[in-house]
Amino acid sequence: MPELPEVETVRTGLEQAWVGRVMTEVHLRRDGLRFPFPKDMVQQLTGKKIEAVRRRAKYLLIDTTDGLVFLSHLGMSGRYTLITPSEVPRYSEVSSSPSHSKFGELTGYEGRHDHMEFRFDDGSVAVYTDPRRFGIADVFLRAEEQIQPLLEHLGPEPLEQWTAQDAARRCQGKRSPIKTTLLDQRFVVGVGNIYACEALHRSNISPTRPTNKLVRKDGRPTKALTLLVEQVKEVLKAAIEVGGSTLNDFAAVDGTLGYFGHHFQVYDREDGPCLKEGCNGTIERIVQSNRSTFLCPRCQK
Ligand SMILES: [Zn+2]
Missing domain, CATH: 3.20.190.10 (MutM-like, N-terminal)
Structure with missing residues (x-):
């Protein structure tokens, strides 16, 4: 998809x-x-x-x-x-x-x-x-x-006005796992399963961590949430750059262009070694909301 x-x-x-x-x-x-x-x-x-x-x-x-x-x-x-x-x-x-x-x-x-x-x-x-x-x-x-009914409930664009402060406001009181929240289009739009797994791994955050644990008592974002917002932007930007470089064939404006498949750190890498420097963990697959989540239980807490 x-x-x-x-x-x-x-x-x-x-x-x-x-x-x-x-x-x-x-x-x-x-x-x-x-x-x-x-x-x-x-x-x-x-x-x-x-x-x-x-x-x-x-x-x-x-x-x-x-x-x-x-x-x-x-x-x-x-x-x-x-x-x-x-x-x-x-x-x-x-x-x-x-x-x-x-x-x-x-x-x-x-x-x-x-x-x-x-x-x-x-x-x-x-x-x-x-x-x-x-x-x-x-x-x-x-x-x-x-x-428009399709557009009116959409949350912020991840590469535009989205900030850690905005994310913190939307995380407050949510007990659902952070991975599920990342996929919720009212929280932030366009972060699908692959990029949610990748951004959580880069941020050392377990996909099962309750969303509200990423907000401080005074409502400000934790360091972890600030890092997560940054990493979501980074993985999406990197993928767009790869997509742009593949866009030289006029006849192929194809929905499958742009996947940076060879660069996934966790997605679809069950039982593989964690690629993070200094981590000797093994990638696991769990199921959340009927979707596969890939994570390294050693470096993602
Ligand atoms: Zn790891």
């Missing part, structure tokens, strides 16, 4: 390709993904010029110059393939079925999971492919963004 760094990588790719372009055609091959598409989505987006591509949590927010927002969430398996004007004619033959796109050779699955297709005024095409169909697409007025 794409996490925040992967979505940020996709955002950068779409921004480079789309800003200033006009969507000349929008094709939908089904009625919806996780939710039905808005009934007038095609009419609302056709002919619109793209002003910006933003991100809030794991939602891509594409602004048009006339004040609309096209929201796109990649769900479990969504991705965009961008096809340059010079490549498009190679796929000009009509596909055998209306439910298959003709770009299947590029997008996979013979094109049968290509649910949305966008054509632009420079002749380029963007195809949204999503085999598991947990993605979301929506259109609304930018002026009403604050009251």
Whole structure:
């Protein structure tokens, strides 16, 4: 599943390709993904010029110059393939079925999971492919963004205004384990399972530590919480940098880009040695809220 760094990588790719372009055609091959598409989505987006591509949590927010927002969430398996004007004619033959796109050779699955297709005024095409169909697409007025049900309850962005003081305020009185709190989108957005495990390990904090133990009696953050906030930012930034460096192929704005898989310190390393200098611990796997947590019980307390 794409996490925040992967979505940020996709955002950068779409921004480079789309800003200033006009969507000349929008094709939908089904009625919806996780939710039905808005009934007038095609009419609302056709002919619109793209002003910006933003991100809030794991939602891509594409602004048009006339004040609309096209929201796109990649769900479990969504991705965009961008096809340059010079490549498009190679796929000009009509596909055998209306439910298959003709770009299947590029997008996979013979094109049968290509649910949305966008054509632009420079002749380029963007195809949204999503085999598991947990993605979301929506259109609304930018002026009403604050009251969108999908967005209104989201907590702070980890790489923007999020501080240890803010985290401390939200930790107060919470007895749930800190790992569970990190995954709660009202506490901070976009920290998924992998990066939560990594940040806790880097901070020497046990994933099972009760959240309220990270706040001092006077409400200020403990040193451990201050370090955790720093490390969440660090792991996400490092992953975004790796993602950015893989973004040289125009045709591959892919939800799987950006994983820094070879650099995980604990995630998916059960029974492996702890890689922290001076620690001879062994990585363990436990289950919290039905998700696997990886930790080193020796250096994480
Ligand atoms: Zn260790």
